[in-house]
């Protein structure tokens with residue numbers, strides 16, 4: 161099934177959440193509500209695992225939170241002291257139920273439940289090694305490989321913490337992980353810090369999660385970011401930090417600031433909403449144009465459109481209306497694609513007719529959505545449509561936990577800006593520069609990854625990624 165409006169947009173793989181409850185709290189309820197706050201990071205499936213004095217239980221399902229975690233399933237989860245939750249956006253072609261998380265596994269020292277946001281760059285290498293050592297996999301998710309690496313390391317180490325630190329020296333790539341061991345909650349962020357991870361409190365209870373917006377949604381407070389390379393462990397005595405893998409080059413994904421993260425989140429010291437407005441301001445400086453109105457592709461282009469309007473002095477207005485009640489409209493019949501698109505998004509004729517419009521969007525992947533939107537505005541009477549994009553052109557695949565892992569889906573890898581403009585049908589087209597993108601989050605405490613725009617990968621990336629036998633669909 162295809163989500164018509166969202167398919168032509170990059171997607172982050174997942175959001176993670178974990179809570180260690182000391183008192184006065186319903187762990188299952190809080191986890192359920194937290195996953196709502198993380199829904200933007202994945203709508204393909206969700207799950208919650210709870211730990212009731214060492215006995216772990218998990219529920220998971222497909223769809224957005226109310227579909228994936230219905231009341232009848234939630235009521236099966238016993239009151240517990242620790243819980244982890246996960247929202248998933250699948251990548252590649254793999255959409256098996258076995259890939260839904262948290263992954264609940266049993267190994268020689270008991271149970272573990274884990275969820276990841278990210279992807280391993282050496283996934284195939286490690287999986288091959290584990291296979292040859294006799295491992296049997298249920299899924300083809302990165303987290304299962306990581307779980308095996310930890311279980312294997314645990315045979316050679318004195319403590320679980322040492323095992324995780326050892327496994328971190330062997331796995332390579334983007335990973336922010338939340339996991340639950342029999343008596344503790346653990347958060348791990350990869351040494352490059354590709355994906356965000358932070359710690360907060362809800363009363364006396366500790367939380368580890370992908371984004372700070374979760375604390376606001378639950379009525380809690382942000383404590384701090386997990387540092388790139390750091391492991392945070394929370395047990396009855398409180399939080400403990402392990403920094404053996406910290407201190408190298410850091411590379412937070414710049415696209416988190418453009419699109420992935422929620423605007424009310426703060427990532428490594430930088431407010432996402434401010435970064436997006438700055439992107440609009442920079443875009444107006446780099447690609448000015450004479451026009452009557454600035455409008456946004458809802459909702460992702462709004463902050464940058466406000467920034468463009470502030471800098472250019474061109475009035476901001478609503479040019480497109482998104483149907484907020486349709487949810488995730490799906491169709492398996494291609495002939496309905498355009499129809500569904502029109503149901504989801506409409507031009508505001510009274511606002512755009514006869515006007516020169518600056519249309520702001522966050523990105524162009526395949527270009528189909530941009531083409532539809534420009535057509536909508538022109539049919540509604542817009543005199544000119546000048547498309548401005550608050551990120552640089554996507555020219556290179558991403559191997560660090562997004563679904564942009566193949567150049568064949570990236571229009572900018574095949575066409576020049578002028579060729580793209582022509583295909584989309586805009587009167588002009590301008591992208592934010594890579595230097596401009598770096599500037600939008602300059603207060604951030606980490607370095608950045610800009611590989612999908614520049615081709616400069618911070619890690620060695622897999623060769624023949626799509627020929628990899630382990631990335632193909634596994635029938636369970």
Ligand code: SF4
Nearest residue numbers: 413558560609611612
């Ligand atoms: S390649 Fe692009 S999308 Fe992927 S982590 Fe780097 S900046 Fe983010």
